[in-house]
Structure formats: C-alpha cells, structure tokens
Amino acid sequence: MTATLLDGKKIAAEIREEVGVKVKEFVQSGGPTPCLTAVLVGEDPASQVYVRNKSRACEKAGIDGRTLRLPVETTEQELLDVVRNLNADPAVHGILVQLPLPKDGNGGKGFDERLVLDAVDPRKDVDAFSPVNVGLLMQGRPRFLPCTPHGIVQLLHRENLSVAGKHVVVVGRSDIVGKPMAMMLAQRDGSCGPKVANATVTIAHSRTANLAEICRSADVLVAAVGVPEMIGGDMISDGAVVIDVGINRVADGAGGYKLVGDVNFDEAAKKASAITPVPGGVGPLTIAMLLHNTLLAAQAIFKK
Numbered sequence: 075m076t077a078t079l080l081d082g083k084k085i086a087a088e089i090r091e092e093v094g095v096k097v098k099e100f101v102q103s104g105g106p107t108p109c110l111t112a113v114l115v116g117e118d119p120a121s122q123v124y125v126r127n128k129s130r131a132c133e134k135a136g137i138d139g140r141t142l143r144l145p146v147e148t149t150e151q152e153l154l155d156v157v158r159n160l161n162a163d164p165a166v167h168g169i170l171v172q173l174p175l176p177k178d179g180n181g182g183k184g185f186d187e188r189l190v191l192d193a194v195d196p197r198k199d200v201d202a203f204s205p206v207n208v209g210l211l212m213q214g215r216p217r218f219l220p221c222t223p224h225g226i227v228q229l230l231h232r233e234n235l236s237v238a239g240k241h242v243v244v245v246g247r248s249d250i251v252g253k254p255m256a257m258m259l260a261q262r263d264g265s266c267g268p269k270v271a272n273a274t275v276t277i278a279h280s281r282t283a284n285l286a287e288i289c290r291s292a293d294v295l296v297a298a299v300g301v302p303e304m305i306g307g308d309m310i311s312d313g314a315v316v317i318d319v320g321i322n323r324v325a326d327g328a329g330g331y332k333l334v335g336d337v338n339f340d341e342a343a344k345k346a347s348a349i350t351p352v353p354g355g356v357g358p359l360t361i362a363m364l365l366h367n368t369l370l371a372a373q374a375i376f377k378k
C-alpha cells in the first residue's frame with residue numbers, strides 16, 4: 075500500500091484563512107482586535123522559530139500578536155508577575171507561555187512549569203493547559219480545545235477520516251498532546267471537535283509492554299512520544315491512518331540538522347493508507363488552532 079499524504083500545511087492555511095475572515099467580521103461588528111501575547115523565556119532556537127511563526131500567523135489573520143522576550147536570568151517570581159500583569163491587561167485576550175521553559179533559568183534552578191502555567195487566567199489560556207480548561211475538556215464541555223490535538227481532529231474531519239468505532243492508539247501521554255488527544259477522540263458526541271468522536275482509544279507509551287503489537291492493532295495511530303523515528307513499519311498494520319506529532323531535530327550528516335517525526339516515514343508510508351509528513355503535517359495545524367482560540371477568547375471577553 076502507498077499512503078496518501080495528509081497535507082497539514084494546506085489545511086492549516088485554510089483554517090487560518092477562515093479565522094482571518096471571522097476576525098474581520100468580529101472587528102467590523104464592534105469587537106476589539108483580538109490580541110495574543112506569547113511569553114518567551116531564554117533563547118532556545120526552536121522556540122524562537124515557533125514564537126516568530128505564531129506572531130506572523132497572527133498578523134496575517136488580523137490578530138495583534140505580541141511577544142514578550144525575557145532573558146534566561148528571569149526569576150520565577152518575575153515570570154509570575156509578567157503573567158499576572160497580562161491577566162490584568164484588558165487589551166490582551168490570549169496568553170501563552172512558550173514551552174519548554176529553560177532548564178537553566180530562574181538562577182540556574184529551573185522553573186516550576188506547572189506553577190507558571192497555572193498562573194495564566196483560564197479565560198485567556200489559549201493553549202488550554204490550565205487545570206480548569208483541562209477539567210472542562212475532560213467533562214466534554216471545553217472552553218478551548220488544546221491546539222495540537224484540535225489540529226489533528228480538524229485534519230481528520232477535513233480529510234473525511236472517521237474514528238467512530240475504530241481503535242485509535244495514542245503513543246505518548248503528555249499533558250499537551252497524548253492525554254487530551256485520547257480524551258477528545260473518545261468523547262461521545264463530538265463536543266471536542268467536529269464530529270470526530272466515539273473512538274475506542276488505547277494510550278500507550280515508551281514503557282508499554284508489547285508496544286509493537288498494540289500499535290499494529292490500531293486503525294489510527296497517533297505518535298506523540300518525542301523519540302525520533304521510534305515507530306517503525308513493523309508497528310503499523312496495512313491500511314492504518316498514521317498521525318505523526320513528533321518534531322525532532324536530528325543531525326543531517328552535513329553539519330546541520332533535519333526534522334524527523336516519531337514515525338519512520340519511509341517504512342510507514344508503505345503500510346499506511348494515509349500519513350502526515352514531518353515537517354508539513356501536524357505542526358502548522360497547532361498554530362492555526364491557536365489563532366482560532368485567540369478569537370474565541372476575544373469573543374468571550376467582549377460578550378461580558
């Protein structure tokens with residue numbers, strides 16, 4: 075079997091376009107220009123790229139995308155103060171703290187990431203990382219959907235790939251992707267995205283016994299484990315849909331780096347019926363759904 079390529083970049087462009095139209099309508103109807111502020115601590119090269127891309131995407135969609143760049147020396151207390159000031163700023167509708175926070179930050183002690191994320195006002199938490207928003211999602215009445223899993227739901231929906239009654243295996247149990255992804259696909263009624271629901275979901279991870287066997291039982295395999303090319307062709311059944319969330323920088327053998335996913339693409343593409351590439355798959359959808367959430371945040375705050 076030769077897999078169909080699921081073009082996340084193209085679908086992300088469509089969604090960004092749609093958000094741009096809705097932003098325009100919102101502003102024309104008297105709403106404020108939605109404003110997203112990203113907080114970036116330190117100089118991690120990948121995070122700098124992502125934050126820049128977020129800001130550019132905002133600009134194109136008519137959203138005011140701001141970035142607060144803080145030096146690695148910033149203390150935890152200073153970072154918390156920055157977040158609380160953004161919470162209190164009525165011009166800011168969405169706040170995100172770019173992850174990972176630097177391990178050598180906060181005077182070399184590192185940050186308590188949980189404490190910092192919990193400080194974001196849930197009404198402005200466009201990443202949907204706060205315990206309030208995670209709880210609402212668990213109960214099937216989300217305020218915001220987390221960006222990467224929501225991007226995957228949109229991709230499946232727009233490619234007419236139903237998960238209802240199918241066995242989805244999510245490899246990875248992170249708070250950002252694995253856990254919310256599993257919850258969203260298992261929802262009864264599609265409350266966590268457009269009609270992409272009612273899957274039978276298994277969460278697997280790097281310590282799962284018989285991982286290969288479990289993966290082979292998947293109709294839809296979502297790889298979000300953060301290990302370059304860990305999922306080989308022998309772990310994929312014929313005709314499965316493969317969604318690769320991994321974005322790993324590995325040496326390209328010429329002194330630079332290249333991006334690879336958590337799935338060995340060449341092997342998997344011979345078995346799967348459809349597969350996302352890396353780059354150009356799930357990554358761009360994350361940013362598209364962030365714009366969507368920023369508009370939702372502005373609309374909700376404006377209504378009050």
Ligand SMILES: Nc1nc2c(c(=O)[nH]1)N[C@@H](CN(C=O)c1ccc(C(=O)N[C@@H](CCC(=O)O)C(=O)O)cc1)CN2
Nearest residue numbers: 124170171172173174201221321353354355357358360
């Ligand atoms: N606060 C957050 N931090 C992080 C998140 C997040 O959703 N919120 N996710 C990732 C990073 N991320 C967004 O922040 C992100 C990663 C990758 C892409 C993307 O478009 N990737 C491209 C390749 C880009 C490149 O050249 O590196 C692709 O896959 O095609 C967008 C967003 C961790 N931190």
